[in-house]
Amino acid sequence: MMTQLSDNERIKSESNYLRGTIAEALNSQVTGAFSEDDQQLIKFHGFYQxxxxxxxxxxKERKLEPLYSAMLRVRxxxxxxxxxxxxxxxxxxxxxxxxxxxxxxxxxxxxxxxxLKRNIKPLIQGLDKIMLDSIAACGDVNRQVLCNPNPVESRLHHEAYAYAVQISEHLLPSTRAYYQIWMDEPNPSGAEDQxxxxxxxxLPRKFKIAVAVPxxxxxxxxxxxxSFVAIAEQGELIGFNVLVGGGMGSTHGDKQTYPRMASNLGFILKEQVLDVATAVVTAQRDHGNRGERRFARLKYTVDRLGVEVFRQEVESRCGVVFAExxxxxFTQHTDRFGWVDGMDGLRHLTLFIPNGRIKDGEPGRLQTGLAEIAKIHQGDxxxxxxxxxxxxxxxxxxCARIEAIAREYGLLKDGLAPQHLHSMACVALPTCTLAMAEAERYLGSFVEKFVTLQRKHQLESKPIVxxxxxxxxxxxxxxLAEIALVxxxxxxxxLYLGGxxxxxxxxxxxxxxxxxEQILTLLDALLGAYAAERMNDxxxxxxxxxxxxxKATLEGRDFHDHLS
Incomplete structure (x- = not known):
């Protein structure tokens, strides 16, 4: 029996390789919105409506359409x-x-x-002038490739970073739709993309890749x-452990959906990275669920096929046999703040940016300060x-000059509670269409109340993720957090616990x-017990x-198996 495809599959199939009617919509000032089909396609170009x-x-009361705008993510x-x-x-x-x-x-x-819709094209063209783009930053493709930003072990990081760039470039879509729509690239031959x-x-759904340096x-x-976990010997990168099938998304009340931690397929040599990446992506392309998007991520494909079967599928596609x-x-989950020394004799300053928002205002003139640093900084x-x-x-x-600017504009402050440095939120309201509650706008005030509880139990020096x-x-x-509010x-x-x-x-x-109020009452009691009963560190x-x-979650499918 053939599975009925999701409507996103129709949209992609009929899109002429991600073009749809995006170009025509840009020339229309009747509405600030894109059509429903194009709203799916613009994601492949790096932005959401x-x-x-x-x-x-x-x-609505003033009989106006919603104030539509775009959120664009840079690659x-x-x-x-x-x-x-x-x-x-x-x-x-x-x-x-x-x-x-x-x-x-x-x-x-x-x-x-x-x-605003009229500014999307000028923005993308402006990014192109500085050799940046938003190609495949969203959509059912491989997206932004992460890499450990470790500036300390410079040679090892540089090589790991080079692989992250290669992976990203290798897995970009081949269609010229991005360049033709946004850069006005001509297509005189009318040749169809491949x-x-x-x-x-x-792909059936979005795909995310990371490179880590333990x-x-x-x-x-x-x-x-x-994920590719760098394996080094005597400071030299020799290869990677390959992890597959991680993913965080789930649906409230739907026990068939769950977050999952990636499984280790084994070790490969560094020169095999692109072949293995291609094999994993194409295996998901061919075996992923295209009928139900909530089950379309690779994590469900791996669980459905089994890790061993998926490993064999990847090996058969790329000719690489995974070693043990x-x-x-891993010993650290968060950033190292302040100055750290690198092996190359240079120093590196990690700045805490509340919620990642670069703006002037509270807690300082961060946007202006970073611009001032950029004017004199010779690194990256x-x-x-x-x-x-x-x-x-x-x-x-x-260093003294950079630090002085950072302090002047509020980018570097003393006395900040360690808990702030170990807390993070998504954007959520008012712009995210999926948000059910506040996150970015709520994080600061919640952390302050949580820090008050930590001080009550003399735990302020023991930050929690x-x-x-x-x-x-x-x-x-x-x-993956020790405490999470979703x-x-x-x-x-x-309220989730136990990372x-x-x-x-x-x-x-x-x-x-x-x-x-209920959350803080529960955490108050748990912190009290933690202060009295914890073992060493x-x-x-x-x-x-x-x-x-x-109860510990041993694997994703145990996520909904409560203690009770």
Missing amino acids: QDDRDLRKDR IPGGIVSPSQWLAANELALKLTESGTLRLTTRQTFQYHGI EPIYGKTY PHNDVDVHANDL GRPYE FRITASQNLIVAGVPKAE LRITGCPNGCARPF GKALGRYN DGKGTRLNKLYRENITE EAFGDFVIRAGHI
């Missing part, structure tokens, strides 16, 4: 940009977006919010469809997967659909499991 949900009611493999690119990208935000800001994301890039990796209907798991390797996985250990900027920013490659003679999302799609990777409705969240603080264990639902997520407050 959104509207300001705070203004919906007022505009920056490994998250590294030059100071000149930063300055130019910042100017584009000021001139062509309603928000006038940049936002660093959990995918190690930046987004533009509030782009997609040797993706085919005419691309012992730092700041890219959350287990949350990605495909090499040992490695590295965006982290925790929404922070590294000013990398600073000569020791320039905490994440808040407006829905269960998992953009801020909540299901939006259920305005002012109400599901290990290193990103190598899923958490589990502790209480459902509760208010802030036991992490909070480990404690709640050992003490029996929550």
